[in-house]
Amino acid sequence: MRALTFWSGIVCAMLCGLVDPAWGYAAVFVLSLVQLALLGGSGGSVFLLIHYATILTYFSLAPAMQISHDVEFWDAGVMRAASHTQALMLLVLYMAGVEAARLGVPDAPQHRPGHHDRHLVGVAHPLLLLLSCSLGAFATLFVKPELNFVARGIVGMSSAEDSMPIDGIFFSTLPKLVVLMCFVALVIHAVRRRTLWSWLAAGLALGLAAIAANPVNTPRQILLIGLLPLLIHALGRSRRWLLGGLIFGSIAGLGPVLNLISRGSIWGEELRTFPFSQDFDAMFVVAGILERAPIPELGWGRYLLSAFSFFLPRSLKMFPDFDPLGWSAILGNFSQSNLSLPPFTTAYFDFGMAGPALFGFAISAGFRMVDRAVDPERPVSGSYLSALVLLAAYVPFMRGPILGWGPFAVSGLIAAVVAGALSSRARRMVTRVVRHRLPSA
Numbered sequence: 001m002r003a004l005t006f007w008s009g010i011v012c013a014m015l016c017g018l019v020d021p022a023w024g025y026a027a028v029f030v031l032s033l034v035q036l037a038l039l040g041g042s043g044g045s046v047f048l049l050i051h052y053a054t055i056l057t058y059f060s061l062a063p064a065m066q067i068s069h070d071v072e073f074w075d076a077g078v079m080r081a082a083s084h085t086q087a088l089m090l091l092v093l094y095m096a097g098v099e100a101a102r103l104g105v106p107d108a109p110q111h112r113p114g115h116h117d118r119h120l121v122g123v124a125h126p127l128l129l130l131l132s133c134s135l136g137a138f139a140t141l142f143v144k145p146e147l148n149f150v151a152r153g154i155v156g157m158s159s160a161e162d163s164m165p166i167d168g169i170f171f172s173t174l175p176k177l178v179v180l181m182c183f184v185a186l187v188i189h190a191v192r193r194r195t196l197w198s199w200l201a202a203g204l205a206l207g208l209a210a211i212a213a214n215p216v217n218t219p220r221q222i223l224l225i226g227l228l229p230l231l232i233h234a235l236g237r238s239r240r241w242l243l244g245g246l247i248f249g250s251i252a253g254l255g256p257v258l259n260l261i262s263r264g265s266i267w268g269e270e271l272r273t274f275p276f277s278q279d280f281d282a283m284f285v286v287a288g289i290l291e292r293a294p295i296p297e298l299g300w301g302r303y304l305l306s307a308f309s310f311f312l313p314r315s316l317k318m319f320p321d322f323d324p325l326g327w328s329a330i331l332g333n334f335s336q337s338n339l340s341l342p343p344f345t346t347a348y349f350d351f352g353m354a355g356p357a358l359f360g361f362a363i364s365a366g367f368r369m370v371d372r373a374v375d376p377e378r379p380v381s382g383s384y385l386s387a388l389v390l391l392a393a394y395v396p397f398m399r400g401p402i403l404g405w406g407p408f409a410v411s412g413l414i415a416a417v418v419a420g421a422l423s424s425r426a427r428r429m430v431t432r433v434v435r436h437r438l439p440s441a
Contacts, residue, residue, distance in 0.1 A: 002038040006099050009034065013092055021084035025064035025283075028091065032056040036244050046236040046374050046391055047367035051098060053247040054398045059091050059342075062275030063283040073281045075335040076288050083291035087283050087345075090356045094344035097360025105368065133182035133419060134208045137175035173222065173408055177415040180209040180226035184388075185380045185419045187230060220254070221405070224395050225412035229388030236374055236391075247395065282399060285339050293329035299350040304359075307346050307401070324349060325401065340400040367394070382420025389416045 009031035017024025032052045039049050063084070065071075070078050183205035190198035209226070228247075235243035252274040274280065302319040309318040324330065324346065325339050347355035373387035393409040 029060035062280035083287040094356040097357035101364035228392035385416035
């Protein structure tokens with residue numbers, strides 16, 4: 001039923017988009033709502049729930065209203081309807097690829113939640129976990145205080161040095177996310193144990209995480225990578241409508257608000273409400289690139305490899321020339337150089353119209369394995385925390401750009417491994433079999 005509804009909706013979205021791109025995005029909005037309703041039962045795919053909540057927020061309602069009101073961003077002017085239609089088709093192809101990977105696969109995970117013994121899972125030494133993570137993180141911040149910076153650069157720097165702080169995002173967010181993931185592990189432990197000491201440890205970890213996150217460099221990513229895993233753990237299998245609503249509300253409402261608090265006083269930003277905030281310009285940028293820049297020859301993977309090589313120094317980055325946001329036509333037509341490009345658009349530059357569908361298929365197939373790891377009764381291990389972080393990282397991953405998303409996701413994964421390594425795995429009860437010897441005759 002769900003698959004039939006999706007493919008019928010995709011056809012409707014394509015046909016509506018050919019008439020008017022705003023109608024096409026509105027059809028995607030309705031399709032996402034219907035899919036969220038069909039995924040609302042417990043036990044379904046957490047990835048698909050987050051996927052459609054992200055589509056609903058960034059890629060359906062926002063561009064539909066922006067197109068209908070002729071909104072423009074970054075002094076690029078109003079885009080033609082044909083460009084918006086082509087951008088819509090890339091999104092639809094990506095969504096089709098995501099669902100194609102689910103054909104024949106039940107949405108419910110293969111494991112059966114609730115079959116772990118509550119008494120055998122938890123955190124082995126909560127205070128050890130808390131002290132080890134917090135001391136290591138704060139020592140890093142005290143030794144290297146320059147790691148605390150504003151992510152978009154330092155005011156007054158020359159243009160040649162403007163992008164230097166971006167190289168340090170990884171080193172800045174890692175200690176903060178280590179403490180935050182420590183808090184996540186201790187909260188899961190406290191919910192299971194329900195003791196005063198476990199709740200006190202979780203509260204202390206939250207306080208330390210709040211201190212470590214100040215000054216905040218990019219609060220939305222910190223919250224998504226650090227705190228969304230806790231919501232996924234708590235609501236991903238039961239109150240799924242609440243989880244979807246929280247994702248939508250936090251992105252739509254808190255994004256502009258947090259931008260105003262963290263960067264507004266420095267960059268002169270004004271608080272603008274959803275969906276006309278510059279936080280929701282992703283599909284506008286896609287349409288602008290398709291319209292203003294000549295599409296080069298296929299990259300055959302070099303665009304994606306260039307984007308995914310964010311962990312390398314800039315001098316060693318793979319295929320640095322294959323960066324669409326660095327094209328002269330883009331730099332000459334947009335007033336903002338720190339643009340966001342959804343990764344399925346990068347796949348289009350590599351493999352043409354088949355690129356978004358293939359990319360969506362690969363992403364969805366990978367998250368099928370992550371889905372199977374999400375179980376509220378699993379041990380608080382590094383692998384379990386990493387699965388939660390990967391699901392949370394999908395939201396900024398879809399928003400793009402990969403260069404900005406990658407350091408946060410990698411920092412979150414390393415923090416999950418560190419916190420999980422100090423947490424206990426399922427402790428097996430050793431049953432001793434006592435053999436009674438029969439008295440010899």
